[in-house]
Amino acid sequence: MRLRLVKDDLNWDFFSKSILWLGISGVMVIVALGSFFVQGLNYGIDFKGGTTIRTESAQAVDVGAYRDALAALGLGDTVISEVFDPNFRDDQHVAMVRIGAQDDAEAVSAETLQAAEDALKAVSPDIKFVSVESVGPKVSGELIQTAAVAVALAIGAVLVYIWLRFEWQFALGAVIALIHDVALTIGIFSELQIKFDLAIIAALLTIVGYSLNDTVVVFDRVRENLIKYKTKDLKEVLNMSINETMSRTIMTSLTTLLALIALLVLGGDVIRGFVFAMTWGVIVGTYSSIFVASAILLRLGVKRDWSKPADTPGTQFGDVDA
Structure with missing residues (x-):
């Protein structure tokens, strides 16, 4: 007997309240940016000298x-x-x-x-x-600028990759989701005044990679189903694709969180900031791949005249149960 995290016939409607989810995400991003500009970050030694x-x-x-x-x-x-x-x-x-x-x-x-x-x-x-x-503070200021450029370049590279891999609508949805994740992570560090150092920049780049992977898995299944069901409404295809990959999404997120929570509790002060950023990033990254990236794709629409067969999918294990 296998443990099933989700039912085989799972059929949740993720877009019945998509405007509400996008609105909540927008408000959270505004609050995060407002906190960043009003009270700033609690910079560690790496950034303040x-x-x-x-x-x-x-x-x-x-x-x-x-x-x-x-x-x-x-x-x-x-x-x-x-x-x-x-x-x-x-x-x-x-x-x-x-x-x-x-x-x-x-x-x-x-x-x-x-x-x-x-x-x-x-x-x-x-x-x-x-x-x-x-x-000194001058060198530390240069580190802040370099770190910001590193995160921006990573997101820019993602935009180009997704654009070439899929279509521009997919790329825009993925990048908006990544900006959402990075903004909320910076925001919670600003709100709670947790020490922000180079380790957190490494966490931000890791979050970008994790969130992108989760989004690409969903988008790969979306593209497969768009080719397979040429007459289905885009909303139906998106719902079907997310439901089909839900088991994989839950397993990946839960196993990652189990390891991170263990490190958060037992890892000590040296890595606590990094692990907290990663824990928060996994949560918002999983959320954004469904309720932000896919919702943006639904709003933008996507062309349906794909006549070429699907490439070898990267989601062949998307419906595997634990």
Whole structure:
């Protein structure tokens, strides 16, 4: 006996309230952008500058003890991570301690650095400070611009790919869905003031890939059914295609969320922001592939004079049950 996440004869009407779903999505995007422009993002050290201290000691790095020692100094934004390298000696334990710049200063003051080093020596007397590097606000500002360009180029590449793979209506629907996902992810980071650093940019690019994959699976089935049912109404074809791929969509989303929730609970502070962004991205990406991308395609319409046979579909496992 197989576990079935959805019925074989599933026949939900996803477009009976498509205007309502698009309206809700539009309002959420406006709220997200409004939050971004009004209160901005809580930028991490990567984007606002700071000082990085590389430490080395013979005893194992206790990240918690390091964090507690520095917390007493009230340094503000600090990030501590252990560095692993197979080339290290058995008695070589390396950590990176990053202290955020305050009041737009180019770097952390010498007095602050000395206080941080003294606090770390109290935890690990044999600790050595191998290097100290500072990143100023100017370099951090360039990182913000580069990150924004990276996300924009990724979405632009998706537009071209979908346009060539399908039709321009499909491409526009997919890109609007991606912009929707990225905007809502940035918005929730702005609303909750969660630390926004380079790891979140990596999460945004990953969300773009995940959401695109989900959308392409649905669009591939739509194209198959448009060729197979040439006289059916576009709304019927879209509903049929989404229902046929629903099992695959649910399985992919649930298994991904299970892994992400485990990391969110057990992964620690270092990756929590990245995992939270991915968790949120999977939820909104799954939603947008159905209620945004497909709804936009329904509004734009699509030509029905495809006489060539369908290519080998990428959704041959779309109706597989768990």
